[in-house]
Amino acid sequence: MSFFLDLIVSAILLGCTYTLVAIGFSLFFGVMDVVVFCCGDIAIFGTFAILGSYTIMQGLGVIQSWPLLFIILSLLVIGAVICALLGLFTYRLSIKPFERTSALMPLLSTIAMGIVIKEVIGLFFMPATNGLSRLFAGANAVTVVSGRNPQGFPSLLSLGGSTDVRDAIIVAVTIGILLLLFIFLNKTKAGLAMQAISQNKELSMMTGINVHRSIILTFVIGGVILAIGGFLLGNYQTVMSFDNGAMFGVKGFSAAVVGGLRNTWGAILGGMLLAFVEVFISGYVGTAYSSIVAFIVVVIFIIFKPEGIIGEKTVEKV
Amino acid sequence: MKKTSIWFLLLIAVLTLSVVLAACGGAEEPAGTEEPAGTEEPAESSVPEVVKIGFFAPITGSNAAEGSAARNAFQMAIDEANASGEFPYEIQLIIVDDQSTESVAVSGANQIVSDPLAVAASGFWNSGPAAAASEVFKDAEIPLLIWGAIRESLTSPENYPYITRSAPTDKQENKPLAEKVLDEMGYKDWFIVSDTSSYGQGNLAAFTDELAARSITALGTETVQEDATDFSAVVAKIKDSGAKAVYCGSTVNIGSLLKEQLYSAGVTDILYCGISGMKTTDFFKIGAKAAEGALVVSPGIILEDSPEGQAFIEAYNTAGYSEPIGAYTPYAYEAALIILNALRACGDAPTPEAMVDAILNSETTGIMGTTTFNEIGQTTNVAAYLNVAQDGAWVPLEDSEYAAGARTFGGQ
Numbered sequence: 001m002s003f004f005l006d007l008i009v010s011a012i013l014l015g016c017t018y019t020l021v022a023i024g025f026s027l028f029f030g031v032m033d034v035v036v037f038c039c040g041d042i043a044i045f046g047t048f049a050i051l052g053s054y055t056i057m058q059g060l061g062v063i064q065s066w067p068l069l070f071i072i073l074s075l076l077v078i079g080a081v082i083c084a085l086l087g088l089f090t091y092r093l094s095i096k097p098f099e100r101t102s103a104l105m106p107l108l109s110t111i112a113m114g115i116v117i118k119e120v121i122g123l124f125f126m127p128a129t130n131g132l133s134r135l136f137a138g139a140n141a142v143t144v145v146s147g148r149n150p151q152g153f154p155s156l157l158s159l160g161g162s163t164d165v166r167d168a169i170i171v172a173v174t175i176g177i178l179l180l181l182f183i184f185l186n187k188t189k190a191g192l193a194m195q196a197i198s199q200n201k202e203l204s205m206m207t208g209i210n211v212h213r214s215i216i217l218t219f220v221i222g223g224v225i226l227a228i229g230g231f232l233l234g235n236y237q238t239v240m241s242f243d244n245g246a247m248f249g250v251k252g253f254s255a256a257v258v259g260g261l262r263n264t265w266g267a268i269l270g271g272m273l274l275a276f277v278e279v280f281i282s283g284y285v286g287t288a289y290s291s292i293v294a295f296i297v298v299v300i301f302i303i304f305k306p307e308g309i310i311g312e313k314t315v316e317k318v
Numbered sequence: 319m320k321k322t323s324i325w326f327l328l329l330i331a332v333l334t335l336s337v338v339l340a341a342c343g344g345a346e347e348p349a350g351t352e353e354p355a356g357t358e359e360p361a362e363s364s365v366p367e368v369v370k371i372g373f374f375a376p377i378t379g380s381n382a383a384e385g386s387a388a389r390n391a392f393q394m395a396i397d398e399a400n401a402s403g404e405f406p407y408e409i410q411l412i413i414v415d416d417q418s419t420e421s422v423a424v425s426g427a428n429q430i431v432s433d434p435l436a437v438a439a440s441g442f443w444n445s446g447p448a449a450a451a452s453e454v455f456k457d458a459e460i461p462l463l464i465w466g467a468i469r470e471s472l473t474s475p476e477n478y479p480y481i482t483r484s485a486p487t488d489k490q491e492n493k494p495l496a497e498k499v500l501d502e503m504g505y506k507d508w509f510i511v512s513d514t515s516s517y518g519q520g521n522l523a524a525f526t527d528e529l530a531a532r533s534i535t536a537l538g539t540e541t542v543q544e545d546a547t548d549f550s551a552v553v554a555k556i557k558d559s560g561a562k563a564v565y566c567g568s569t570v571n572i573g574s575l576l577k578e579q580l581y582s583a584g585v586t587d588i589l590y591c592g593i594s595g596m597k598t599t600d601f602f603k604i605g606a607k608a609a610e611g612a613l614v615v616s617p618g619i620i621l622e623d624s625p626e627g628q629a630f631i632e633a634y635n636t637a638g639y640s641e642p643i644g645a646y647t648p649y650a651y652e653a654a655l656i657i658l659n660a661l662r663a664c665g666d667a668p669t670p671e672a673m674v675d676a677i678l679n680s681e682t683t684g685i686m687g688t689t690t691f692n693e694i695g696q697t698t699n700v701a702a703y704l705n706v707a708q709d710g711a712w713v714p715l716e717d718s719e720y721a722a723g724a725r726t727f728g729g730q
Contacts, residue, residue: 003558006583010550122378145640148378150571152603163582237547238578239571239603243379247545282551287542288514290551 003283011279012272013167013236016174019271020229021252022259023181024222026267029256030198031218034095034106038114039226040249042090046083046227047153047234048121048242052129053078054154055144059137072156079227086117087223088216114245121242122148150241153234170232177225178268185264190217198262254298260308269309273297365666370410371396371657372430374423374441374451375466375650377415381569383598384443387641388466388650389413391630392440394637395654406666409658412436416447423447424454431458438463438660438673440653443646445469445516456480460670461677465653466646468594468617469520473696479674482695484656485649486617486702488520489527491593492567494702495615496528498715499563499591505729509561510539511552511576513568518544521567521593537561542572549576553583562729564588569595577612578604587728589613597645597705597712606710611727613715616645618686619701620714626685652684 021039028036053075057063063071094109126144133141144151157166185191193214196204205211233248234240251274259270277297282290301308373392375385396409412433414426423442430436431454439455440463442448448467455462456477464472464483468491473483499505508529512522518541529536537559540552553576556564564580566573573596580590581604591613602609621627621643630651634643660676661668668676682689689699704715708725719725 003554006554006557007551010548010554014548014550149382150574150600150603152605155605158582163584166582237575238582238605238608239547239575241571244547278548279551283554287540287546287549287552291543 007279007283009167011276013170014279015272015275016170017229017233017236017248017271018251018255018275019174019268020177020225020232021248022255022267022271023178023264024226024229025253025256026259026261026264027194027218027222027225030262030264031194031215032091032095032106033201034098034103035110035253035261036090036095036222037107037110037249037253038090038094038117038245039222039252040247041114041117041245042083042086042223043226043230043233043248043252044240044242044245045086045117045121046079046223046230047240047244048125048151049082050075050079050227050231050234051151051153051240052125052132052144055129055142056133056136058142059133059140061140068156068159075156076228076231079231080224083227083230084220084223087219087226091215091219114249118243118245125151125242148242150239153238153240155235155238157232157235166235170236173228173232177228181221181225181264184221190214194218251294254295256308258298258301258308260310263308263310266308266310273309366407366435368410368435369405369407369437369661369668370412370430370433370435372412372414372426372436372439372441374414374416374426374439374447376418376443377413379417381418381443381571381595383570383600383641384466384595384644384646385415385418387639387644387647388443390637390639390641391634391643391647391651392465392654394633395651395658398633399654399658405661409661410435414441416442416444416451418444418447420446420450423451427451427454431455431460436460437664437668437670438657438677440465440650440657442467445472445520448472449516452477452481458670459674461674463653463656463677465649467517469516470524473694475694478693478695479678482677482691482697484653484689484697484699485646486700487696488517488524488593490700491615491617491702492521492524492528495591495593495613495704496525498704499565499589499613500528500532500534503589503727503730505563505589506534507560507562507729508534508536509556509559509564510536511542511564511566511568511572512540513542513544513546513572515544515568517595518568525565525567542568544572546572547575549579550583552576553579553585556580556588557583557585562588564590566590566592566596568592570598570600573612574601574604574609577601578608581608589727589729591615594645599642599644599712601707601712602710606707609707609710611720611725612707613727614705614707614712615702616705616712617702618645618648620703621648621685624685630685648685652682652686652689655684656680656682656689 021043024039090113094113095106098105130143133143157169159165185195193209196209197211197214255270255274256267258273259266274294278290278294281293375388377385377389396411400409412430416423430439438461442464443466445467448464462481466485468485468488470487470489512518538555566576573592577590594616597614597616621631659680659682660673663676664672678691687699689697692698705712706715706718706720708718715721
């Protein structure tokens with residue numbers, strides 16, 4: 001494969017991981033009108049929850065005896081449930097109390113929540129995993145060393161040792177999630193309600209939409225998508241660190257802004273654009289410049305096209 | 319879009335950039351210090367009850383494996399000294415987790431120099447934090463013995479006599495690796511990867527100098543950010559360059575991820591070599607297959623080959639530390655022995671002034687031979703050996719199946 005095609009494949013894979021986090025940002029911003037800055041940390045929490053569960057399952061002998069597909073699905077369910085709960089916890093603790101305040105308050109509180117999530121992983125991943133592992137598996141327990149060291153993530157998607165298969169699965173799963181999200185948002189009552197709230201919260205309340213229930217549902221769905229994003233990132237990157245969330249979140253947020261913060265499809269475009277800029281700058285200029293150029297692109301978008309690539313311009317009459 | 323929204327998004331962009339810059343420079347967190355309970359003021363009698371030694375290492379973060387093992391070894395030597403009853407005072411450690419970050423190192427250094435009981439310090443696996451903290455120790459005229467940071471300029475006439483180093487420099491480490499892979503194995507088509515840290519830049523310069531001395535020009539050179547995790551573009555460049563060998567002058571985080579991503583991309587018929595920063599057990603978190611065949615230089619001697627080294631390994635393992643011995647763990651132990659030797663030379667009431675001379679003039683025979691210091695405070699005891707990743711573990715090259723001819727390096 002040529003150098004150019006290699007870069008395209010790399011950019012698509014990176015774009016998939018950015019896209020899933022960007023969708024989390026877009027969903028939350030669309031329904032709540034707030035930037036939930038800890039999306040990246042929630043995703044990494046999911047990665048470590050899956051990794052911890054895998055370690056416990058190793059001690060129980062499950063990994064050796066269960067079919068691979070069943071193991072992957074079990075881990076995804078565990079990660080999704082934990083991230084959905086963490087999403088709800090984030091909403092209850094760092095967004096709901098600031099509903100009637102300036103938009104800066106939830107922004108700052110979710111930044112703080114991101115730091116809390118990161119440190120919780122660093123401090124408690126090892127004792128929690130090892131404690132549960134010993135509780136369930138006794139003498140056969142498999143343990144981890146430190147939560148602040150980089151952790152190897154099992155290559156569950158590299159079927160037969162092929163990373164081509166892994167890469168194909170990452171793209172396929174991302175497309176699958178996007179399709180499911182499209183169907184949910186456009187073909188179900190709950191999804192249409194979420195879109196209505198995104199367009200006009202007050203009017204939605206007047207028409208009888210249960211806004212509170214939609215917000216809860218948004219955080220559950222967002223948490224699940226972030227957990228899957230964390231799982232795919234773990235498989236792609238193979239070694240994860242507890243503090244990966246900040247940069248992952250920043251990239252996801254930037255993608256959402258470039259695409260159009262309120263628009264789910266914009267998140268896809270933004271994620272891909274950011275990934276392509278990064279990878280091609282790395283390839284043709286130098287890796288050290290990739291993040292700088294990517295964020296300059298973000299700033300240019302904010303100045304000249306603040307509504308994003310496919311966001312709608314809003315006009316305020318005075 | 320409303321004007322206020324534009325300003326709001328710009329504000330977020332500024333916040334975003336600040337997060338990126340913070341991530342590039344490392345987290346700015348307060349120094350994590352572990353200080354045993356003890357007396358806070360010097361004893362009024364001539365013999366103090368407590369003498370304190372500062373110790374720095376990255377105990378958390380991506381370099382935690384090396385830093386924690388070094389902390390264990392240093393603590394082990396001090397515990398042995400205290401248990402021996404040889405010293406008329408208790409030696410206490412002020413342990414600083416520098417998190418491989420300059421600001422945290424400086425904060426910890428300030429804490430140590432402000433402690434009236436502190437007479438010396440030892441530390442650092444990363445050159446950036448070592449350089450930053452060196453200024454604090456020089457100003458306070460308290461000796462700092464570096465056990466693991468290898469940037470050449472750390473020991474210099476400007477830093478003399480307060481800053482000494484018992485570890486080799488980046489040039490001293492790269493030289494035996496270059497002699498092996500360039501002169502003996504004959505690789506000529508190179509791709510060089512390093513990171514933006516001073517460690518990465520020092521190694522880049524050292525290995526590039528070795529190539530230049532042999533009239534070899536690298537096919538490509540790439541410098542990546544310290545927190546980079548995606549090297550797909552670098553891998554594509556390496557593939558495209560036609561390189562037969564890759565040199566990685568970085569630490570384990572970048573070194574292992576790059577090796578894994580090369581392996582995943584099918585770039586296996588290539589020599590992958592690097593510096594001691596990669597020689598930790600964390601390298602194998604990418605899996606034994608992906609790690610296989612990586613060649614790294616390690617400072618010091620093969621511990622198993624000497625009775626003193628074997629005794630150290632046995633004592634370390636008996637102590638039950640969870641972190642295995644890393645490339646610089648013996649150097650941290652040696653640094654403790656040098657400081658203990660200096661304390662002995664200072665008699666019953668050591669002071670920072672006396673410790674400066676005592677360290678410079680010390681002659682310490684430890685597990686890796688006899689250490690003395692030259693005219694700029696650099697150790698004269700220089701040794702290094704090569705290791706290869708074989709079946710999920712680091713094996714001295716001379717004992718490996720690669721040396722025996724049962725396995726071969728890529729790119730030959």
